Amino acid sequence: MKDDVLSLQTELRRMQCFLRDAEKKQEQNERVRNWVAEVRDLACEIEDVIEVYIHKFHLSYIKAFLLRKLRTQINSIKDKSRSLLDSTQTYQIKFTSSGAREGIRSLRSLRRSYPDDEEDIVISLKDTTVALKAQLMTEEDQRRVVSIVGMGGLGKTTLAKKVYNDVDIKKHFDCFAWVFISQQYLPREVLSDILMQVGFQSDQNERSNLEEEKYTKESLEERKSKREILKGLEHHELVNLMKFELEDKRYFIVLDDIWSIDAWYSIQSAFPNGKVGSKVLFTTRVETVALSTNPHSPPVRPPLLTSTESWTLLQCKVFQREYFSEEDFPSQFEAIGKEMVEKCGGLPLAIVVLGGILRTKSSFDEWEKLRKHVKSHVISKLQLKQQYRVEDILDLSFQDLSYYLKPCFLYLGSFPEDSEISKRKLIRLWIAEGFVPTVGNEDMEGITMEDIAEQFLGELIDRCMVQVSKKDHTGKGVKTCRLHDIMRDFCISKAKKENFFEMMQLQEMNMMIPRAASIQYPTTAHSRRIAIHANHGLKRRAPCMEQVHPHLRSFLCHGLNTDQHMSFLRTKNFTLLRVLELDLLGKDICDAQKLPSEIGSLILLRYLTVSGICTLKLPYSIGSLQNLNTLDLRGIHYAFLPWTISKLGRLRHLLFPEGYSTIHGTIKRSLFRNSTLVNLETLKGILAEDLIRDNAVLPLTNIRNLEIKNFRSDEQVRLVLESLSSQLDRLRSLRMQLMTYSSNFEFPSLKLLSECRVLSSLSLTGELSQLNFSFLPKSLAKLVLEEQFSLDKEKLAILQKLPNLRILQIMDTADTINYKWLCSVDGFPKLEILTLCDLLGLKEWKVEIGAMPILKILNIHRVGLREIPHGLKYVSTLRELNISSMPKKFRDRLMVNEDGLEGKDFYKVRHIPSITFSKTRKG
Incomplete structure (x- = not known):
């Protein structure tokens, strides 16, 4: 049997090599396409047999039964394999081993940055922008809806972003919000998103007396608390709250990608007239939506690009990287490029995607080969009397991906729209899915699978197939990304054709269903991945849960009732699961739920996340999941965890609940003492007392990201x-929180942290008054300091010399004597975001010319300052100033009143596009 399994492993590697060659031929040949699908299914079947053998064969009491079953499967696989591989000569498919490391050959020089997508490249929108701004800035008594209409990929969202971030628009309106509506909108979520952006008072007493409200620190914890408040409100309560918040403001709210007039009607009552000139901006593909909301005002229609504009946009996308020398470009590439860009029909999305393909082609021969490919596609379309569409460009981009990148890209389609x-x-x-090759040779020493996966994402971004939403705290990497809705539709369609995953959009029969419903597919027993997206509160059981899925590898569930999830896990319909994501909805927000013990039978499970409920209890059988790489419980508030999780030897990422968790068992013991959790790279939310028992901490030999809460002593x-001392050169992020509310101790010496060479993010919560900040490593890009530390001029002098610091958040609740700050010339050279919160002792702040030269966002929250620093006048990069819980006199000095008179300090902030005020106090 062992020899048979080894031969299967060899066969699997051979099939993967054949597939690399065959996938290049399948688009031109239906028979090859069918052959590829059969080989791909057989390869997956071989993987299943191998994994089951490896992980079950050690159980002696089932060996005899398992041997018979496996031998039958292996014989069947061999018969299929011979038949399929005999066809390779017929289809002229060759064995190619050169692609074995395809897609990762450049990893020795890993790139940690991506194209700067903060500012979209805008071509030929000048006239349209002027017209749109004119509509938005008209002052009318009634709230008005303005619409941007056009086909998908035309640039509607790009135009909306341009005006949303426009300097004049930012100065004209009091508050702003941007919400994606999409086809599966939920009115409650739309209203909640808007309220989180425009701001709201947390309780009725605060709302009834804004001038005398008791200040509550607007930290990350409060934002989470506010989201919990909104979750508990009924639809009509959200409507009333939003009307209250907006009725005395001139607001500008963007509803992006709205598909039906019903979507607007379901939330329309929440939008009051507000102050004179309030506006709501739609982007939509549906003309009737625009005309129904405002029939007397014509919608704005972005034009298709001309030939010249199309070529300009293509150049911007292709040549922003130095693939070509300037002297080579005009003569060799212009004619070919212009011929190809004409096939895009002036549609910006198609041109951008084409540019993403060409960006990866560094020679004239590669461009010529692509031109011929495009031309053959166009000719075949003409023969079928069809037009060459944007979907054809997307398909061309997909076919140009490497063998490893194709499944990575298709997987993105399983996430909810927008x-x-x-x-x-x-x-x-x-x-967890196995898309990323393992690192196993000397050339890849020091490179992890996460590094390879990040490189894969970087290439998809470079190819303009994936968009960057937010950059990480370093400013070079990606924090979040998204798919254009047309790209996502293509993903879902392609995944269905290739039996890659199946999507289910579920809604209650009595609930409003958008007219432009998204793609829905019935699932089959042959499905390998299923993604369910349901309206929250769906009561009926998903049909796929009734079926047996012997081949299912991933089950991603969003929005189904808790009972449905728990009951299906008690069946044996999903024995080969590798990925399980449960976004649950309990009967009550405080219901305690228990994961069934049967989950321990999912021996191949590598990724498990649970979210959406208040309290969860994990069974002892969780310790049987010996292949588990990720256990993510951040989406719940409280968890009871069995000590058996200490047996998960392959666990690399362990994320505890946001609120609190406790370890339980017949013998309460340290989670890490005598455990096998030596491969952990990420450990977040662990309580100090669960990490430390009997004065012992297991060395976290591979840790990169660490968050520890509720230290009870400096010891x-x-x-x-001390336990981290040998791993400091690997640590990338660290967060430590003292038990500040019930103790009077402070942080001991943190000198060891100065040895952290790659630490980029550090968060410290607790008493820091006696510490010298010289321990802060120069590698820091983000620093968060909370509670009590008395930030005097000596500490500030150290902070402003940190050469890579981009984000600084200071929240000090200490009752200290008054002090002054001086940001000197060349101080904070890389700082982009500065948040000052609760610094009542800070009475004077001087900013010298040359300090904070690239600061973009400044947040001031309940600070003792009497006036804004004069030196901010010279920080030309500053684009956002957010002020809250400051005295009325402080605010008035920065404003232009209704008579047009400028406040005493307005000259200091005149250049800042966006200035917001909230929670003004008396004084």
């Missing part, structure tokens, strides 16, 4: 730092 996709989550899913802090 969602921001976390890079870290995506990478962990790719690895506990010392123990953890």
Whole structure:
């Protein structure tokens, strides 16, 4: 049997090599396409047999039964394999081993940055922008809806972003919000998103007396608390709250990608007239939506690009990287490029995607080959009397992807429409699915699978197939990404054709269903991946849960009732699962739910995440999941965890609930003492007392990202730092939180942190008054300091010399004597975002010319300053100033009143496009 399994492994490698060659031929030949599908299915079947053998064969009591079953499967596989491989000569498919490391050959020089997509390239929108701004800035008593209409990929969202971030628009309106509506909109979520952006008071007493409200620190924790408040409100309560918040403001709210007039009617009552000139901006593909909301005002229609404009846009996308020398470009590439760009029909999305393909082609021969490919596609379309469409360009881009990148790209289609996709989550899913090759040779020493996966994402971004939503704290990497809705539709369609995954959009029969419904597919027993997206509160059981899925590898569920998820896990319909994502909805927000013990039978499971409920109890059988790489419980508030999770030897990412968690068992013991959790790279939300028992901490030999909460003594802090001493050169992010509300101790010496060479993010919560900040490593890009530390001029002098610091958040609740700040020339050279919160002792702040030269966002929240620094006048890069819980006199000095008179300090901030005020206090 062992020899048979080894031969299957050899056969699997051979099939993968054949597939690399065959996939290049399948688009031109239906028979080859069918052959590829059969080989791909057989390869997956071989993988299943091999994994089951490896992970079950050690169980002696089932060996005899398992041997018979496996031998039958192996014989069947061999018969299929012989038949399929005999066809390779017929289809002229060759064995290619050169692609074995395809897609990762450039990893020795890993790139950690991506094209700068913060500012979309805007071609030929000047006249349209002027017309749109004119409509938005008209002052009318009634709130008015303005619409941008056009086909998908025309640039509607790009135009909306341009005006949304326009300097004049930012100064004209009081508050702003941007919400994606999409086809599966939920009115409650739309209203909640708007309220989170425009701001709202947390309770009725605050709302009834804004001038005398008691200040509550607007930290990340409060934002989470506000989201919980909104979750508990009924639809009509959200409507009333939003009307209250907007009725005395001139607001500008963008509803992006709205598909039906019903979507607007379901939330329209929440939009009051507000102050004179309030506007709502739609982007939509449906003309009737625009005309129904405002029949007397014509919608704005972005034009298709001319030939010259199309070529200009293509150049911007292709040549922003130095693939070509300037002297080579005009003569060799212009004619070919212009011929290809004409086939895009002036549609910006098609041109951008074509540019993404050409960006990867560094020679004239490669451009010529692509031109011939495009031409053959056009000719075949003409023969069928069909037009060459944007979908054809997308398909061309997909076919140009490497063997490894294709499944990575298709997987993106399984996420909800218009969602921001976390890079870290995506990478962990790719690895769990087996899309990322293992690192196994000397040339790749020091490179992890996460590094390879990040390179894959970087190439998809370079090719303009994936968009960057947010950059990470370093400013070079990606934090979140997203798919254009047309690209996502292509993903879903392609995935269905290739039996890659199946999508289910579920809604209650009595709920409003958008007219432009998204693609829905019935699932089959042959499905390998299923993604369910349901309206929250769906009561009926998903049909796929009734079926047996012997080949299912991924089950991604969003929005189904808790009982449905729990009951299906008690069946044996999903024995080969590798990925399980449960976004649950309990009967009550505080319901305690228990994951069934049967989950322990999913021995191949690599990724498990649970979210959406208040309290979860994991069974002891969780310790049987010996292949688990990721256990993510951040989306719940409280968890009971069995000590058996210490047996998960392959666990690399362990993320505890946001609120609190506890370890339980017949013998309560340290999670890490005598455990096998030596491969952990990410550990977040762990309580200090669960990490430390009997004065012992297991060395976290591979840790990169660490978050520890509720230290109860300085001795506990010392123990953890000492245990990390040999791993400091790997640590990338660290967060430590003292138990500040019930203790009077402070951080001990943190000198060891100065040895962290790659630490880019550090967050410290607790007493820091006696510490010298010289321990801060120069590699820091993000620094968060909370609670009590008395930021005097000596500490500030150290902070402003940190050469890579981009984000600084200071929240100090200490009752200190008054002090002054001086930001000197060349201080904070890389700082882009500065947040000052609760610094009541800060009475004077001087900013010298040359300080903070690239600052973009400044947040001031309940600070003791009497006036804004004069030196901000010279920080020309500053584009956002957000002020809250400051005295009325402070605010008035920065405003232009209704009579047009400028405040005393307005000259200091005149150049800043966006200035917002909230929670003004008396004084």
